[in-house]
Amino acid sequence: MLFRVLLGPDNARRINVTEALNSVSHLKNILQDSLQIVQDFEIQFEDPDFGNQLCNLTDISELPPDRAILKIITKVSEESDNASISSLDTASIASSSSSAASASSSSNVSPISIPLRQRENSDQWPSPFPIPTFSYDVELRLAKGNEMFREHGTLLDVPKDMKMDILNALCRSMFSYKTYQTRKELEVVAAGLVNKHPCLKDPSMGTCYDSWTTRLYYKVGNYRHKLGAAGCSEVRVNQKRTGDDSRNRLKKARRCEVNFLPDIPTGQTDVTLQNEKAALQEEMTKKYPNHAVVHSKMEQTFALRRKEIVDEEPPVAEIMRQWPALFLEEQVHMEFFRITGVNLKETFFSSLDEYTPKIIQLYRSRSGAFGEDLKTLLNKMDAQITNVMLQRKTAALRGLPLFMRESTDSFFKSCLDTDVDVDGDGVNTRGVQIGILTVTEDDTATTDTDANVRCFALIIEEQIVLDDLPDLPTAMAILFGLIYALNMKYPKELKYMFETIQKVFLRLDTKLSARVQSFRNKMLRC
Known part of the structure; x- marks a missing residue:
């Protein structure tokens, strides 16, 4: 059965339920898992018997037979009301770790309201752009103007106050x-404006919206200046830069981050967040940290952490000292979700499952054009008789830089388990800015077989930041999450491999470079 689920005023999701629904509770469980809703909620549906007005769903048989429009109404308790916990009017989209959230509520940990943007689809900038509703008098004038345009082709003469109202609402x-x-x-916004209100078209030839694009260009600059004066972190971080330092890039979201540098939550200050950070550090010194406490305090200190990482750009060793919880595997996934609104683990592995057969087929068809390295990789994969699917996924990832004609000499490293240096000052990590270390068992290799892999470790700035990972796909996903969490650039020698992971596997941005676009087209044709 197909559902359109309304989560908020501008947030709707499409859910296809293939299994038979036997109760309202059954449907609620499916929606909770699919939409990651933590709070208790009620379901309303558009009832065709009453002109599609919303009614509470009390029995599953009340739903229309094939498809239905649902609305989620969260139950906000008095305690959570006092704590200002809200979410886009109706639903709370939580992290992928529902167990951590539930444990948090049972451990006397008070959550905090964090004003984060939510990603509604894979494209960060919508096209066509949804034009907002303007003030009542402006909408009246636009309605009359559109009518005159349709009847006589007359364009509306827009006075200054009306123009400012339109530009402010668009901003x-x-x-x-x-x-x-x-x-x-x-340009997408300007085009959407004149498409919705054709009476606003430019009288001159061209795109019919050039003048609106120019007005928006200057308006957003003024609007950013006002935001900076009001204390917007994402704007102020660039106002602090010295004008004569040309090496400083503009610090802004470049890889579809929806929460690149969020503001401090309402009711909090730098002092209170520093106290929460100190409590988090103390919790991490325990032999067995309380994961619910860690999760809650990582949520609360997100804005402070992003400010330190983006603004101050400390080395990774300092970040490990200041934020040790950030290097827990589950917190890497959580931080990636906070920054992008995308479930890293679920999206990456579902894409890897989908694309691996096509990628392997592509490698086989083109192996002759990429030298012996790709042939050797495929031969080793074919020789495996255990964990065949995992070996195929590993080969698909290892072959990406080879297919992109990129060097992996300083990225894929290996050592024996007797030679691992977790302090990161040994020969295995020296000179490695970003890499994956394969740790193999000593004395298990023969002349005909490879050594048994014991685990994988991640290297950043010559430091082993996370180890004991079970397989290469997991290591690759966690490393990619850390690149976002630490606000790092992709290595130049592997930029196409990481672009493929970002834009093809995780669907973060649809603007592909020519090389990645070529790879994607060839893969999908297999």
Whole structure:
């Protein structure tokens, strides 16, 4: 059965339920798992017997037979009301770790309201852009103007106050998606405006919206200045830069981060967040840290952590000292979700499952054009008789830089388990800025077989930041999450491999480089 689920005023999800529904509770469980809703909620549906008005769903038989529109109404308790816990009017989209959230509520840990943007789809900038509703008098004038345009082709003469109302409303809508817009994105907004209100078209030849694009260009600059004066972190971080230092890049979201540098939550200050950070550090010194406490305090200190990492750009060794919980495997997934709104583990592995057969087929068809390395990789994969699917996924990932004609000399490293140096100052990590270390068992290799892999470790800035990972796909996913969490650039020698993971596997951005676009097209044709 197909459902359109309304989570908020501008947030709707499409859910296809293939199994037979036997009760309302059954449907609630499915929606909780699919939409990651933590709070208790009620379901309303559009009842065709009453002109599609919303009614509470009390029996599963009340639903229409094939498809239905549902609305989620969360139950907000008095305690959570006092704590200002809310979520886009109706639903709370939580992290992928529901167990951590439930444990948090049972451990006297008070959650906090964090004003984070939510990603509604895989494309950060919508096209066509949803034009907001303007003030009542502006909408009246636009309605009459559109009618005159349809009847006589007459364009509306827009006075200054009306123009300012339109630009202000568009700015507020645009900044809900991102703080720094490109010229092309402004053109999408301008085009959407004149498509919805044709009476606003330019009288001159051209695209019919060039003048609106120019107005938006200057308006967003002024709007950013006002945001900076009001204390917006994502704007102020760039106002602090010295004008004569050309090496400083503009610090902004470049890889579809929806919460690149969030503001401090309402009711909190730097002092209170520093206290929470100190409590988190103390919790991490325990032999067995309380994961619910760690999760809650990582949520509370997200804005402070992003400010330190993005603004101050400390070395990874300092981040490990200040934020040790950030290097827990589950917290890497959580931090990636906070920054992008995308479930790293679920999205990466589902894409890997989907694409691995096509990628392997592509490697086989083109192996002759990529030298012996790709042939050797495929031969080793074919020789495996255990964990065949895992070996195929590993080969698909290891072959990516080879297919992209990139060097992996300083990325894929290996050593024996007797030679591992977790302090990161040994020969295995020396000179490695970003890499994956394969740890093999000593004395298990023969002339005909490879050594048994014991685990994988991640290297960043010559430091082993996380070890004891079970397989290469897991290591690759966690490493990619850390790149976002630490606000790191992709290594130049592997930029196409990481772009493929970001844009093809995780579907973060649809603008692909020519090389990655070629790989994607060839893979999908297999």
